[in-house]
Amino acid sequence: MRHDMSGNSLIKIAQGVQRKGNRLLNGNTGGEITLSGKASNELLDLLEEGEEVNGLKSIYDDAVVDLINKLVYQGYLETDKERFFTSTGSPYLVNTMETNFFDFQRGNLGFDVDGNTRTIGLIGINSFSSSPTHFISFDSVSKIRQASSNATGLDISAEGTIKNTCGRFSEELNGILVKDYGDLEITIDQNLMENRLINLESDIFRNGRVTPLFIGGDHATTFYFIQGLLENVSDNIQILQLDAHMDTGNNRWGMVEHGSFVRTLANSSKVKKIVQLGVRGTYNINESKGLDGKVVQTTIDNLEKILEKDIPVYLTIDADAFDPSVIGAVSYPVLGGLGLTDFDNIALKLLSYNVVAADFVEFNGQYDSKNLIYSTAAAQVILGEIAILGGER
Known part of the structure; x- marks a missing residue:
């Protein structure tokens, strides 16, 4: 990401x-x-007071101007047009939490x-909600963190790889390097949050x-x-969606919602197909219209x-794909869903696919029990996703 340094905005060390x-x-x-370098203190003196872009360009060469742009992106500097909250690159807004998933580094x-x-x-991804009628509690991700660490x-x-693993996916997990990067900073500005996710x-x-692997x-x-x-691929992708619902409704309130995102994605020329597994119950027949055979x-x-x-495959898992007896901490439970053994069978099939990213969404911690039984089951699903992402590429 490159920020607008063509004008004469003021740049200074960020708050x-x-x-x-x-x-x-x-x-x-x-x-x-x-x-580093002899001029570093002189540059920082200028930035501490604040210096206009044109003034910096008249003093320093393009390499230093590129460095200044990078420091804005990393949140060390801000301009009078782009404050820290809006200009900083998303990777620098992911803050590590006290309890790590599975005690990973x-x-x-x-x-x-x-x-x-x-x-x-x-x-x-804590408590991002696309609909004013749909709320996911703020502690949902932290409950999965706690359960994964305990269970x-x-x-x-010491290098951060999984070793000496027994039980589920033991062979597939051994040797995989995994890190916990924390939670993305949340803002109540809907448009800013959407851009930050992208x-x-x-x-x-x-x-x-x-x-x-995005969680929450x-x-x-x-x-x-x-x-x-899609901004970074030239070819098609396919999406595997584990879900109790089709999510092919129409957008309301001028935004993509949790119940309409599939229909919106189906309009992309780079999405070849969306494969759904676990859909059940009743739904409006209009939800399946106008999808041009892309949703299967x-x-x-x-x-x-x-x-x-x-x-390449993007794997997305809605927690309600699972039977409520397995993961009941969801907003829209539907009986007859997947069990953990079903998911294990799916995961083993996916090991030979090029799964390039994954998520686990719609877990609603407000419906979990005190002993975090549903969070523990969610952690087991996420562990399977790690095995999938570490499979053949």
Whole structure:
């Protein structure tokens, strides 16, 4: 992302950033950066007071101007047109939490997206809701964090890889490098939040070293993540959707909703097909109209006949795909859903596909019990998604 530095806006060290010599400590994101070179202190002196873009361009060459732009993107600097909250790149707005998923190591997403090591990254999306009538409690992701830490007992090496694993997906999980990147900062500005979700996925896929697994929010988040993915692929993708509902309604209130995101995605020329598994119950026949055959429902047994091996897959899982006896902490439960064994069978089939990203959405922690039984089941599903993302590429 490049910010508008063509005008004569004022650039200065951002609020919440502390300068110590030639170091900048970012209290907003927890990051820090050291500027090297003889001119670094002189530059920081100017930025501490604030300097106009034209003035900086008259003093410094293009390389320094590019550095200044990067520091705006990373949240160390701000302009009078783009404050920290709106200008900072999404990877720098993911803050690590106290309780890590499965006790995985904490990661620095802003660093790792430009790194050289392939990593599966877990990112929490707290309480993003696309509809004024649909609320997901703020503690939903933190409950899954707590349950995953208490229930799975994974052995993590000093390097951050899974080792000595027994039980479900033991062979598939061993050796996978996984990091917890924390939760994306939430804002009540709907448009800003939508852009932040798109930019997060886009920035991750620009390099491709981090394979993301997004956890939390409602199902509209999937639309924005896929929008970010599509910005960085030239070919088609296919989507595998585990869900109790088709989510092919029409958009209301001028925005994509959790019940309409599939219809909106089906209009994209880069989405070849959307394969749905787990849909059940009754629905309005109009929901299946006007989709041009792009949305296909299947069963576990027929999944490999429908999903194509040579096209990248985005896997999205709505918690209500599972039977309420397994995961009952959802807003719209439907009986007759998947069990954990069903999901294991699906996951094993997906190991040979190129699954490039995944999410687990619509978990609503306000309906969980005190012993976090549904959060524990959700953690088991997420563990299976990690195995899928670590499969053959």
